[in-house]
Amino acid sequence: MxxxxxxxxxxxxxxxxxxxxxxxxxxxxxxxxxxxxxxxxxxxxxxxxxxxxxxxxxxxxxxxxxxxxxxxxxxxxxxxxxxxxxxxxxxxxxxxxxxxxAPFEVADYIDFSCSLEHATNLGQILRPDSAGLPANWRHLPVAHHGRSGTVVASGTEVTRPYGQLRAPGETYPRFGPSTSLDLGAALGFVVGAPTPLGRPVPVSEFAEHVFGVVLVNDWRAHDVQAWESGPLGPFLATSFATSISPWVVPLDALGAARFAGRQQAPLPMPHLRRVADWGLDIALEVRLNGEVVSRPPYAAVYWTPDQMLAHLTSNGAALRSGDLYASGTVSGARPDQRGSLLELSWGGAEPVGLTDGSTRSFLADGDTVTLSGWARGMAGGAISLGEVVGTVRAVA
Structure with missing residues (x-):
């Protein structure tokens, strides 16, 4: 009505x-x-x-x-x-x-990698001589833990992080501010109903535990990540800040956006097989200093949120009210649908041109990133997920 x-x-x-x-x-x-x-x-x-x-x-x-x-x-x-x-x-x-x-205190934060195009692009850019996707990628939604204490409300400035860096050709790392700071257009899922330790949540119970969604800017420092990731994966490169939108859109508002989800091959293991339509047709938009630079389609993600929830609890890990898990950066098949500057500039080889004549391979001090999202509403119109905004602040 x-x-x-x-x-x-x-x-x-x-x-x-x-x-x-x-x-x-x-x-x-x-x-x-x-x-x-x-x-x-x-x-x-x-x-x-x-x-x-x-x-x-x-x-x-x-x-x-x-x-x-x-x-x-x-x-x-x-x-x-x-x-x-x-x-x-x-x-x-x-x-x-x-x-x-901020709409809630984040109890725990998990960042997944659910976009096939994003994962493929990163492999081609960062590991051109590798086999591409890791062997496990199509069998489970890979993820890493973030820092709940650095999940910040929209509008919070993001200070350029320090970390250990080693440029190509250098023998030893050095410590300094990241020069490869990037955005990441993502969707987050907010856990409402908790579970006890030792009880996995099946895919069929997704809507009984997840309250709603928020927009997420998954900031990261690629040069820090390149050095620190072996053998355990990203740590300081992603834990300095994660921005979320102020409005939590209830799952029940997204009924008209639901669809079966992307076809998966090979077929996931039984505990990860979908039993309901939790693919979500949500249009994301990335603006850099007010200028649209990308429109990633969340509908293109490979792993759906019910599968993410089932996987993160499959070992019996408990859920707490306020847990947040994100899709990871979302990218589509077209160049203008890539959800990070690393992909948009193809590792810096093709800098993104802005209307003021400047270019970007990565974020500059003072840059403002705005993510927004829209979905089809049950009444036939569009519903907004609002915006999440962050401005890069130079290190002191």
Missing amino acids: ASWLPGADESGFGADNLPYGIFSRPGDAPRVGVRIGDFVLDLAAALGDPEFFASSLIPFMARGSTAWRATRAKVGGMLTAGAPQATVRPHLLPLDSVTLW
Whole structure:
């Protein structure tokens, strides 16, 4: 149904979206709200449930999928045609009158590599003499742990990281700031309902544990990663910052974006075989200093989020409310669908030209990266995942 709030449905934040976030007004403590158009519905005031007075979504997310769906239905009923507007209007706050905060404290952060094109491109750029994809890549969604304490809210500046570097031809490494700082356009999945240690989550229970999605900028320093990755993989090269968008879009808002997912060969092992359609047709967009440089299609990813969740718990690892796992950088088949500057510039061999006459192989100090995302809504329009913004700050 359409929202009675003028312009809300056309904004991408209509009644078929209703993403959750944390906001505050001057002098007030942060609390839970739902975005509708260019307003925030104050859930603490509108509904009165104690978890909505919290400065994090975790108390609400921990209640589980029954509570999520009941609340979504209740909020939707308040904001669609025929609802008693007079009782709701006092709790609608203009978006430009509030401050947005990180939507939840990240309990654990896992970064996957789910894009076949991205993984293939990296192999061709960084390891041109290798066999390409690692032997395990098509059998399981490979991943590494990140640092939950460095997952930051949209708008947070990202300081250029230091690390050990060794340029081609050098015998010994040196310590200094990265000169190959990059963005990574990704989608993140937010765990709401926890599990006990020792209980794997089957692919069939994905929607009972994952609350919603956020946009993720998976920042990384390729020159640091090149030296430190053997034999255990990236560490400091990716743990300095990961940016997420302020609005968590519920899974239930993405029903019209769902499809079977990309065909997989060989067939995954039984515990990773899909039983429901959790491919997601979400269009991502990357802007560098306001200029569109890429439009990666999330629909092209090889491993779907239900498979990621099943894999990360297959050894009995527990889930906690607030766990975040990301798809890794998303790239499509076309050059203009590559989700990182490393790919867009093909390792620096083909620098990306900007309209101001400058070029980029990697990010420069002062560069601002903006990721946005859109999907088809259940009402036939588009729903927005919002934006995640970060500006590169020079080292002191």
